[in-house]
Amino acid sequence: MPRLVLASQSPARLATLKSAGVIPEVVVSGVDEDKVLADATERFGELDPADAVLVLAQAKAEEVASRLEDARDNAEAGVSDGDDGSSAEPIENPADVIVVGCDSMLEFDGAVVGKPADAEVARERWRSMRGGKGVLHSGHWVVDLRDNDAGGTGGTLGSTSSTTVWFADIDDDEIDAYIATGEPLHVAGAFTIDGLGGPYVERIEGDHHGVVGLSLPLLRELLAELGVPWRSLRTP
Template sequence: MLPLVLASASPARLTTLRSAGVEPEVLVSGVDEDAVLAFHQQRYGPLDPTDVALTLARAKCEDVVTRHDPAALVLGCDSVLELDGQVYGKPGTSQVAIERWQVMRGRSGILHTGHWLVDNRDEEDGGSSATFGACSSTVVHFADLSDAEIAAYVATGEPMQVAGAFTVDGLGGPYVTGIEGDHHGVVGLSLPLLRELLGQLAIDWHDLRD
């Protein structure tokens, strides 16, 4: 089994990997997301939604590599919701979550999840020092919630902790009427995309399984 480090505190991402037979080590980054985006926007100009997700995923991954230097494959992920050309991450407060859902209800958005992979294994173990990434994008259709439904969902606290103020695999599941794309990408980690990234390193998916 090849060593994999997940540079994310997301329980959903960890559960997704475990459900697929992969048991990663979890090392959480200390990245200031707002500072990272401000730096890149100042240097390169406005970022489109996929670039936002990839930039944050890369920053988290490389921060873990720099601070912990694990001899492993290191995976960083970040998700954002695109709606009307705007990018939305975690709402942070209940008021923002309520306002967000009032805009989202009865409509569709695109959930972008950036994946960044660093091959930080020792050279004698096949390490290549490769660093690259890709983004999974999935259309999400939201139910037309009433104000009471929005208030009740936000009161659970879940929307404040997740990108786009919703989950498809948790309490928010009843409020998502459909998706077009990879279900795992909406949860926060696209298993098919990760398999493709591993393939670029000539690593088979089953090499990660217990």
């Protein structure tokens, strides 16, 4: 049975997978997101939000995949963890592993909105978003590390889920109360749909899971392209 490694520290993404019966192992990527986007912009020109999240998802997945492969090579060569300057990984031999990386951004009024820097930024953001709508883009990238005899393809591919979100027209007091919870400071767009921010999302058009940060239907499709049926990942 293939094992899924989630290259993200997002509790919401982890919970989404677990709710669907998939228990991934987590290895957080160490990419510099600003540098990744700057390099991509230099190579390809200005990126639209749907492409930006895909570039970041790819960078995260491939960085973790590279570390796991290095750890496997070191183990085969008899090199102890850290002897070559690398950090130890919390999983065993990745011969049956598929890595998935994700990244999310909110597009609102033509601007890209990530995590707010502080409470005041989150407050002003909500004052501009209330009563309006935005598009939550979530990039997904998968890397197949499985050995050939485990069905590995060596494939690396991805896609973006984009969902339109309509926000409630809430007053300043309600915004302040939501900001005071601290939740908006830790999520793209300064809101959640599956947490305390849920009452302030009036409706969506698209995949609910994509707003959480990991689209289950899209991930299922990507895995199918690697020859991995979703049912093979579910914990009995």
